[in-house]
Amino acid sequence: MKQQVLNRVADKSAVIGIVGLGYVGLPLMLRFAEVGYKVLGFDIDDSKVDALMAGKSYIEHISAESIAEARGRGFEATTDFARAPEADALIMCVPTPLNKYREPDLSFVLNTIDSLVPHLRPGHLVSLESTTYPGTTDEELLPRIESRGLKVGQDAFLVFSPEREDPGNPNFTTRTIPKVCGGVTPACQEVGVALYSAVIDKVVPVSSTRAAEMTKLLENIHRAVNIGLVNEMKIVADRMGIDIHEVIRAAATKPFGFVPYYPGPGLGGHCIPIDPFYLTWKAREYGVNTRFIELAGEVNSNMPDYVVGKVAAALNKRQKAINGSRVLVLGIAYKKNVDDMRESPSVMLMEKLRDLGAAVAYSDPHVPVFPKMREHKFDLKSVPFNAETLASYDCVVLATDHDKFDYPLLQQAAKLIVDSRGKFLEPAEHIVKA
Numbered sequence: 001m002k003q004q005v006l007n008r009v010a011d012k013s014a015v016i017g018i019v020g021l022g023y024v025g026l027p028l029m030l031r032f033a034e035v036g037y038k039v040l041g042f043d044i045d046d047s048k049v050d051a052l053m054a055g056k057s058y059i060e061h062i063s064a065e066s067i068a069e070a071r072g073r074g075f076e077a078t079t080d081f082a083r084a085p086e087a088d089a090l091i092m093c094v095p096t097p098l099n100k101y102r103e104p105d106l107s108f109v110l111n112t113i114d115s116l117v118p119h120l121r122p123g124h125l126v127s128l129e130s131t132t133y134p135g136t137t138d139e140e141l142l143p144r145i146e147s148r149g150l151k152v153g154q155d156a157f158l159v160f161s162p163e164r165e166d167p168g169n170p171n172f173t174t175r176t177i178p179k180v181c182g183g184v185t186p187a188c189q190e191v192g193v194a195l196y197s198a199v200i201d202k203v204v205p206v207s208s209t210r211a212a213e214m215t216k217l218l219e220n221i222h223r224a225v226n227i228g229l230v231n232e233m234k235i236v237a238d239r240m241g242i243d244i245h246e247v248i249r250a251a252a253t254k255p256f257g258f259v260p261y262y263p264g265p266g267l268g269g270h271c272i273p274i275d276p277f278y279l280t281w282k283a284r285e286y287g288v289n290t291r292f293i294e295l296a297g298e299v300n301s302n303m304p305d306y307v308v309g310k311v312a313a314a315l316n317k318r319q320k321a322i323n324g325s326r327v328l329v330l331g332i333a334y335k336k337n338v339d340d341m342r343e344s345p346s347v348m349l350m351e352k353l354r355d356l357g358a359a360v361a362y363s364d365p366h367v368p369v370f371p372k373m374r375e376h377k378f379d380l381k382s383v384p385f386n387a388e389t390l391a392s393y394d395c396v397v398l399a400t401d402h403d404k405f406d407y408p409l410l411q412q413a414a415k416l417i418v419d420s421r422g423k424f425l426e427p428a429e430h431i432v433k434a
């Protein structure tokens with residue numbers, strides 16, 4: 001069976017099933033289609049499937065042309081999981097959020113595998129790409145797949161291969177980002193490595209699915225902890241009258257042993273604020289406390305309050321209060337040059353300012369209308385970024401430093417700027433670093 005699958009991968013007759021067509025699934029689909037594989041996409045969201053079938057994109061940095069081109073190469077999307085047997089590989093790219101107790105919510109992963117299990121057949125390779133705690137693949141997926149009467153490693157193959165997408169970063173593509181892959185058995189690993197090697201320049205095999213799961217968590221925890229450190233350094237530097245951004249720029253000239261991380265208004269995105277807590281939760285089962293993760297989480301989640309404190313102090317200096325002031329938040333996506341709003345600290349800022357009585361507006365060239373979010377509601381549209389608008393606010397908070405903003409115009413037109421990104425290098429009376 002293994003050789004059969006390897007042959008189908010090698011001669012490109014293998015059909016690639018991508019399950020979950022979001023920020024991770026879509027670029028992967030495009031890459032397999034580009035290389036010449038037939039790709040069958042699965043999603044539970046009809047509107048996404050309809051858009052893709054019509055050659056349209058719903059993610060800003062993925063062009064409609066690229067979807068249409070993939071369609072031309074035979075890509076199809078469906079909500080019908082009974083079509084799973086048509087695919088040789090089933091690559092799961094579904095969300096892994098936290099629940100309201102900040103514990104792993106594996107419901108998307110489990111619902112997906114439960115929908116696939118009745119349609120699994122000998123020869124299937126299942127790969128999980130969703131970020132998760134070590135043990136998920138062999139504790140949750142393996143028994144479900146084997147319940148179908150398939151022996152993993154012989155009849156079917158199972159790997160974990162974490163996604164390393166960096167949305168909005170033009171320097172890397174799916175092909176050029178090395179991909180880690182760990183299998184449940186050596187045969188699983190061999191098949192998984194062969195599949196990914198067909199489309200990705202460098203595949204990094206690791207000895208188990210648990211090592212692969214932990215690798216992804218280490219990468220994201222490394223970021224979360226270092227961002228927490230630099231956010232703490234920012235507060236200390238500010239009290240001492242030192243510009244942390246100047247310090248980071250200087251430290252980054254050290255050619256070894258220092259990696260620059262940048263402070264901001266808080267952590268955002270689908271990964272860094274969430275993934276570390278997958279490990280925290282699992283570590284408890286082993287009687288271990290993940291103190292660095294908790295501490296970084298505490299520091300990072302206090303950042304929106306820190307920025308609000310800076311807004312309050314700056315307005316106070318001008319004999320104004322937050323209550324009743326008109327405040328414009330610039331940039332509400334979680335990072336620059338993308339339209340992704342998930343876990344965006346800008347939204348926390350807007351809520352806190354609104355709760356304190358500010359009349360809050362926002363401007364973001366990537367987010368024309370404030371989207372529906374599970375836990376946040378604003379009935380707002382992006383206001384135009386021009387001199388007249390900027391001048392009409394008591395305070396403008398730079399939350400996400402999109403390249404599309406005209407910074408000289410902002411500096412000239414705004415009465416008061418609270419800069420949480422270190423964008424303005426020269427001190428000015430009306431610019432406050434936060």
Ligand SMILES: NC(=O)c1ccc[n+]([C@@H]2O[C@H](COP(=O)([O-])OP(=O)(O)OC[C@H]3O[C@@H](n4cnc5c(N)ncnc54)[C@H](O)[C@@H]3O)[C@@H](O)[C@H]2O)c1
Nearest residue numbers: 020021022023024043044045093094096111112130131163
């Ligand atoms: N976005 C990133 O930059 C990024 C980077 C690395 C890792 N990841 C990880 O990848 C995983 C997916 O993230 P994403 O950003 O692509 O999420 P996303 O929300 O953009 O996409 C997930 C897709 O899965 C679909 N889906 C949900 N339940 C399903 C089911 N039962 N069956 C089929 N489809 C289903 C949704 O409709 C959606 O289209 C997460 O674990 C995330 O942590 C994301």
